[in-house]
Ligand SMILES: CCCCCCCC/C=C\CCCCCCCCCCCCCCCC(=O)SCCNC(=O)CCNC(=O)[C@H](O)C(C)(C)COP(=O)(O)OP(=O)(O)OC[C@H]1O[C@@H](n2cnc3c(N)ncnc32)[C@H](O)[C@@H]1OP(=O)(O)O
């Protein structure tokens with residue numbers, strides 16, 4: 116199938132998804148019960164899966180239909196099949212051997228097997244090595260015994276596990292030949308394929324309400340000595356032979372591959388949520404007029420307040436910059452994964468380090484930005500029907516799942532300090548860390564020069580990383596490793612974020628320089644880039660003085676420069692958000708529709724409140740009168 120660019124995919128989806136017979140008629144779910152919401156979202160998620168199958172979509176296209184933009188329309192309260200599609204299927208494809216793939220994938224694609232990715236336990240999420248579910252091999256029966264030693268080791272969180280999945284990839288501590296072999300993946304049937312009842316030895320259920328995505332259907336799972344055939348350990352990487360002998364994987368962390376993939380997918384996808392929020396806030400900021408009338412007798416559009424421009428416009432620039440860098444990461448992931456499948460794992464450490472820091476940077480920036488955009492819509496931004504609360508709930512979940520952000524930044528920092536100290540294999544050509552082994556870029560700072568800003572961002576990253584690497588090295592001489600590491604945690608996290616910021620701006624600088632289709636587009640990209648850079652400096656002025664070579668006078672100039680740039684960007688705000696190409700039904704917000712008919716839509720949504728059905732609700736007689744208030 117010919118690969119389509121993002122916009123073409125949306126056009127294609129526009130007809131396929133929005134007009135799909137089982138998807139086109141949407142219902143308001145706000146007043147549904149938990150169970151009704153689940154049923155509604157599950158039936159729509161199933162229709163989407165069928166569509167993916169009928170269309171024969173490749174992974175890039177699946178990523179678009181599973182994206183937040185589309186899922187807000189198909190499964191507004193969370194997709195109970197998301198983890199099946201984004202984690203379970205990719206795990207089978209990348210970690211099952213060829214025999215296993217041919218054994219299971221037919222049933223996965225015909226919908227007989229529906230799965231989840233069961234890793235996190237009640238007492239362990241971050242520290243994967245600490246998981247306590249065991250898989251003990253018995254050569255006599257050629258089975259693994261899967262067991263949950265106590266309730267704190269119950270699997271807790273997996274999406275779709277609650278009531279949807281009948282299989283799980285279970286991450287468990289492997290014991291064979293009496294030896295612990297670390298965490299490995301096992302394909303486990305948890306519910307009967309026909310009756311959907313839990314299989315013997317399995318306790319399973321749903322964990323309860325959350326901040327958002329309540330139909331993601333997160334669940335719990337316990338095993339009471341459940342026997343699993345030897346052939347159900349995923350064996351593309353490590354193997355357990357019939358006699359119990361163990362063959363190591365080609366890379367120690369090969370079984371963590373699904374997490375790398377999902378981090379990349381989350382980074383890419385969270386920008387979609389930001390694009391929706393930015394479109395809503397931009398449109399509302401034009402429609403909304405409030406304040407002392409101006410010379411023309413009209414109250415001002417709120418976007419003409421300088422403070423409102425600062426709340427909205429830098430986040431539109433961020434949509435462009437983060438979209439470009441996460442798309443590049445996605446391409447890089449595809450390349451490295453094919454190398455790893457061919458047995459060459461040389462690029463894996465850096466991919467892991469980059470995926471960790473971009474997932475963290477993007478989810479952190481996007482959740483902060485969406486909250487700022489929600490506040491920019493005043494009271495109406497607090498309404499569920501604005502869609503902004505749900506967008507925030509979605510983005511902020513990304514800061515926790517698939518590796519809590521602080522923990523992921525520390526993984527990146529670990530790689531960076533090793534590179535800075537020369538104790539890691541030297542980076543490959545084109546690596547994102549070569550700047551650490553070169554002299555600092557001494558391009559002098561000048562407002563108005565994106566190249567000078569990029570150089571300063573690079574000096575901050577270099578300064579942060581080398582400083583913390585030196586502090587760590589010094590502490591290691593006087594205290595145990597764990598204490599030395601803990602002593603530097605805050606600075607390590609800051610160093611990893613600074614490195615992530617440098618990655619992002621370098622990638623975008625390249626995108627701008629390679630753009631040749633139109634001078635006007637290039638100028639617009641340059642303006643967006645300038646806004647992003649000036650805003651980045653304004654958010655971390657101390658860093659740019661300490662490490663970036665900026666003076667207090669540069670900082671003052673940058674503040675003024677940013678405000679001038681915002682005024683320059685303001686007339687382009689609507690075309691720039693229209694260019695995200697988001698149909699109203701995908702935006703699904705009272706405040707963010709293309710025609711700007713905000714107030715009529717707000718009344719229309721209020722008419723759905725069940726409390727408005729009767730002029731005097733029954734509760735008045737039942738509660739208020741009886742209690743003689
Ligand atoms: C054709 C059909 C195909 C289908 C394809 C479908 C495609 C769909 C596509 C796209 C969809 C996009 C849109 C959708 C977007 C998403 C929607 C989201 C919906 C909801 C989904 C919710 C999902 C959430 C799921 C989860 O949360 S699962 C649980 C995740 N858990 C974690 O992430 C735990 C975090 N902790 C860890 O990862 C580890 O514990 C640790 C912190 C890394 C430490 O590990 P460990 O203790 O084992 O490490 P050490 O022993 O200390 O060793 C460290 C060394 O190891 C290296 N390392 C660590 N990890 C990795 C790795 N992953 N890879 C490589 N190397 C690794 C590290 O660098 C150290 O190396 P050293 O050299 O320094 O020693």
Ligand SMILES: Cc1cc2nc3c(=O)[nH]c(=O)nc-3n(C[C@H](O)[C@H](O)[C@H](O)COP(=O)(O)OP(=O)(O)OC[C@H]3O[C@@H](n4cnc5c(N)ncnc54)[C@H](O)[C@@H]3O)c2cc1C
Nearest residue numbers: 232233234235239240241272273274515516517518519521
């Ligand atoms: C909506 C949602 C969906 C999920 N879906 C799935 C799923 O499908 N499958 C699955 O297996 N899991 C899933 N999870 C679980 C998720 O992956 C974990 O919650 C996540 O990895 C964080 O782990 P934790 O809960 O143990 O956090 P904790 O590690 O307990 O974090 C608490 C605090 O401790 C800090 N901390 C912990 N360790 C360190 C350290 N070494 N250094 C410094 N600070 C540290 C953290 O920074 C954080 O501030 C989901 C979670 C959510 C919220």
